[in-house]
Amino acid sequence: MEFLHVEGFRKQFAGTEVLKDINFDLPKGKILAIIGPSGGGKTTLLRCLNFLETPDEGKVYLDGELLSDAKVSYSQKERREKQLKFGLVFQSFHLFPHLTAIENILLAPNLLAKDRVKEQFKERKKAAKGAARKTLKKEEKQALKKLSAENKRHAEELLNQVGLSEKRDSYPSQLSGGQQQRVAIARALALSPEVLCFDEPTSALDPELTGEVLKVIRALKGRTLIIVTHEMAFAREVADYVLFMTDGVIEERGAPDEVFLHPQKEKTKAFLKHMEEYHDE
Amino acid sequence: MTSFWNVTLALLEGFGSTCLIFAATLVFAIPLGLLVTFGSMSRFRPLRWLMRTIVWVVRGTPLMLQLIAIFYGPALLFGIDGFDRVPAVIVAFVINYACYFSEIYRAGIEGVPRGQAEAGQVLGLKKSQVFFHITLIQLIKRIVPPMSNEIITLVKDTSLARIISVTEIILVAQEYTRQGLIWPLFYTGVFYLLFVGVLTLLFRHTEKKLEYIKI
Numbered sequence: 042m043e044f045l046h047v048e049g050f051r052k053q054f055a056g057t058e059v060l061k062d063i064n065f066d067l068p069k070g071k072i073l074a075i076i077g078p079s080g081g082g083k084t085t086l087l088r089c090l091n092f093l094e095t096p097d098e099g100k101v102y103l104d105g106e107l108l109s110d111a112k113v114s115y116s117q118k119e120r121r122e123k124q125l126k127f128g129l130v131f132q133s134f135h136l137f138p139h140l141t142a143i144e145n146i147l148l149a150p151n152l153l154a155k156d157r158v159k160e161q162f163k164e165r166k167k168a169a170k171g172a173a174r175k176t177l178k179k180e181e182k183q184a185l186k187k188l189s190a191e192n193k194r195h196a197e198e199l200l201n202q203v204g205l206s207e208k209r210d211s212y213p214s215q216l217s218g219g220q221q222q223r224v225a226i227a228r229a230l231a232l233s234p235e236v237l238c239f240d241e242p243t244s245a246l247d248p249e250l251t252g253e254v255l256k257v258i259r260a261l262k263g264r265t266l267i268i269v270t271h272e273m274a275f276a277r278e279v280a281d282y283v284l285f286m287t288d289g290v291i292e293e294r295g296a297p298d299e300v301f302l303h304p305q306k307e308k309t310k311a312f313l314k315h316m317e318e319y320h321d322e
Numbered sequence: 323m324t325s326f327w328n329v330t331l332a333l334l335e336g337f338g339s340t341c342l343i344f345a346a347t348l349v350f351a352i353p354l355g356l357l358v359t360f361g362s363m364s365r366f367r368p369l370r371w372l373m374r375t376i377v378w379v380v381r382g383t384p385l386m387l388q389l390i391a392i393f394y395g396p397a398l399l400f401g402i403d404g405f406d407r408v409p410a411v412i413v414a415f416v417i418n419y420a421c422y423f424s425e426i427y428r429a430g431i432e433g434v435p436r437g438q439a440e441a442g443q444v445l446g447l448k449k450s451q452v453f454f455h456i457t458l459i460q461l462i463k464r465i466v467p468p469m470s471n472e473i474i475t476l477v478k479d480t481s482l483a484r485i486i487s488v489t490e491i492i493l494v495a496q497e498y499t500r501q502g503l504i505w506p507l508f509y510t511g512v513f514y515l516l517f518v519g520v521l522t523l524l525f526r527h528t529e530k531k532l533e534y535i536k537i
Contacts, residue, residue, distance in 0.1 A: 091444050117448060125446045135441035139459045139535045148455060149445035156448075214536035232445060 042102060044069035044265065045236055050099035050111075052085055059085045060096065061289040067236075067282065069104075072266045074280035074297070076273065078312060082289040083269040087238045090267070091129040092120060103235060125153075128234030132241040134225045136213040142224045143209045146196040146231045153232070154188035192231075199227035203257050219250030223257050230261075237261070239268040273316050277301050285309045329498065329506045336494035337513050339408070343480045343490065347415040348473065354416060355423030363428060373424075380421040386482050389414045393486045411483040415476070422472055430465040431457065434537075463532045470525040474518055 043066035050063035059082045067073045075083050088094040090101065096111045109115070109123055136145050162181045169177050200206050203223040213221050222242060229237055242258065243251040255275050258268070262279065270276050276283060276297065283300040285293040285308075293300055293309045304310045361373035380388065392414045396404030405413060434457050442452040484493035491510050498506040 093440055093443065121446050121448065124444065127444070129444040131437060131441065133437060135435075135437040137438065137441070137456055138537050139463075149442075149447060152451050152455065153446060212534060212536070228445070 042105060043067055044104055046102040047090070048100045048102070050086065050089060050096045052082075052089060052094065052096045059289050060089070060099075063099070063289075063291060065284060065291065065294070067265060067267065069265055070263055071281040072262065072268065072279055073282045073284065074276035075267065075269045075284045075286055076271070076276055076312070077284075077286035077292075081287040083286050084240055086286070087129060087240050087267065087269060090236070090238060091127045092124045093129075125232055126235045128229035128232060128237040130222070130225050130229050130237070130239045130242050133245045134213070134218075134221045136221050136225055136228070138213050141210045141212055142205060142216070142227075143193075143196050143200060145213070145224055146199060146228045147192055149228070150192040150195070150231050151189055154192060155185060158185045158188065196227070196231055199230050200224075202230075202260070203227045204253075217250060218246045219253045222246065222254045226254075226257055236265045236267060239266065239270070241269055241271060243270070243272060271316070273301070273313070285312065287312065329503075329509065332494050333491055333506060333510060333513065336489055336491035339483070339488060339490040340477075340480045340513075341517075342408070343411055343415060343483055343488075344477060346412045347419050347476060350412070350416040351419035351423055354420035355427055358420050358424035359427040359431065362424060363431070377421045377424060380418055381425075385414065385418050385479060386485055388418055389482060389485055392417075407486055407488045408483075410486060411488050415479070419472070419476060423469070426465050426468045426472065427461065429468075430461040433464050434460045459532075460535065460537060463535050463537060466525060466529055466532065470521070473525075474521060477518055477521070478514060 045067040047063060047065050050060050051058070052060040063082075063086060065073075075086070077083055085094060089096045089099070092109075098111050100110045101108045103126055108126060115123065137148065140148060158181055161184070162177060166174060166177050166181075197206070197209070200209055203226055205220060205223055205227070208216060208220060208224075213224070216224065222245075226242075239258065243254050246254065251272070255272065258266070259279055268276070268280070278297075280297050283295060283297050284291050285300060285304075285306075287308055293304060293306045300309065301313065304313060358373055358377065361369050362377060364370045364373070389411060393404060393407065393410040396402050404410065438456050438460065439452050442456045447455065480490055481492040483490045484496070487493070491513060492507075495507040495510045498504075
């Protein structure tokens with residue numbers, strides 16, 4: 042069993058089977074590209090991995106341990122812990138319009154830090170009385186302050202990593218699509234997910250802006266990534282493994298050169314040919 | 323001859339009640355409206371139906387009737403003492419306006435793209451954190467114009483309180499009419515105009531403050 046192991050994912054929407062028994066593995070630090078026609082179930086698969094949808098059936102194992110099972114219902118707290126193992130970058134960014142670039146990145150880590158510190162001090166505060174309680178409160182405040190400072194430093198590093206340090210205090214509306222997507226990537230990275238997923242990260246962008254986003258993703262090599270994409274050349278270049286998904290099944294899988302140069306299945310061949318023609322236009 | 327000054331003072335006193343009803347209605351109806359919204363958007367069907375029925379009845383009947391029902395209802399139906407006049411007015415107004423506000427909130431919440439909540443969710447935010455840190459401010463931005471409208475209507479609706487003899491500004495002016503003096507009645511318009519003028523400036527300021535959020 043590899044680092045990420047997905048077993049038997051099934052999902053129906055109003056009687057239509059969108060995922061039909063999806064199984065795959067991904068070793069740690071490797072990049073998986075998922076290609077295939079629209080409506081083939083790629084986005085649903087990512088949404089299931091990120092707990093935005095609950096599959097009807099299926100299990101996810103991470104690092105050898107069962108992370109989630111569709112048959113088990115988890116409490117909000119459990120779900121949140123599991124959710125944090127995964128990150129998702131959306132096709133249309135979904136930055137928070139009322140927050141600046143750095144605030145977008147900091148919101149979740151700071152809220153998380155607050156909850157964790159609170160949790161940590163809860164029992165001790167309950168037991169303490171009077172002056173001891175006051176000291177604890179002070180300690181709690183300091184612990185939180187320290188974490189916030191760390192988060193801020195980390196966020197600034199991430200902004201630098203995606204090349205947007207000078208846009209630190211800009212609102213999303215003041216950024217280009219490519220810049221927004223780069224902030225969204227930094228935002229997802231801020232929580233250090235074990236597996237980061239990209240749902241067609243450049244599909245909403247003007248062609249001249251896709252390059253800068255792909256460059257940022259390329260630089261993430263070494264992390265465990267799942268990228269749903271229509272950028273065939275990019276998929277071939279960065280991916281260690283490729284899945285071709287259509288009609289809710291994994292039709293073909295393999296190393297990029299196998300799938301792109303020597304596809305075995307008719308559907309894969311037809312899709313790749315179609316994409317090539319589309320690209321030539 | 324009643325002097326202009328005396329009339330002004332008398333009207334001002336009535337205007338005090340007007341302001342009280344206005345302020346109390348806002349203070350209670352704004353949060354209550356949010357509860358009504360959550361109820362009418364609830365996944366628990368009986369609660370949703372109950373809330374929607376209440377909103378339908380409240381929006382579907384004249385506020386004047388609701389005032390009378392709340393003031394006289396308890397005594398007529400159950401033979402018990404109900405509310406005093408001013409509290410009765412406030413209760414009726416709060417319920418009425420909470421229902422109108424709830425529909426504005428609902429439209430506002432539904433107007434915030436689903437991707438916003440989903441982005442919060444994949445970042446591990448709790449439901450309450452998604453609401454207070456992401457949805458709420460975008461919701462406020464969306465509802466300021468329709469809320470301004472409703473709040474301006476409220477300023478003038480307060481004059482209905484005279485139905486159960488609460489001496490708000492119009493009732494004071496009507497006393498003068500009874501004595502053959504018409505102009506104080508029209509003079510009340512100046513008070514309303516000034517009040518609404520201040521509110522308009524306040525709303526415009528709020529909209530300006532929220533201009534940085536582009537949605």
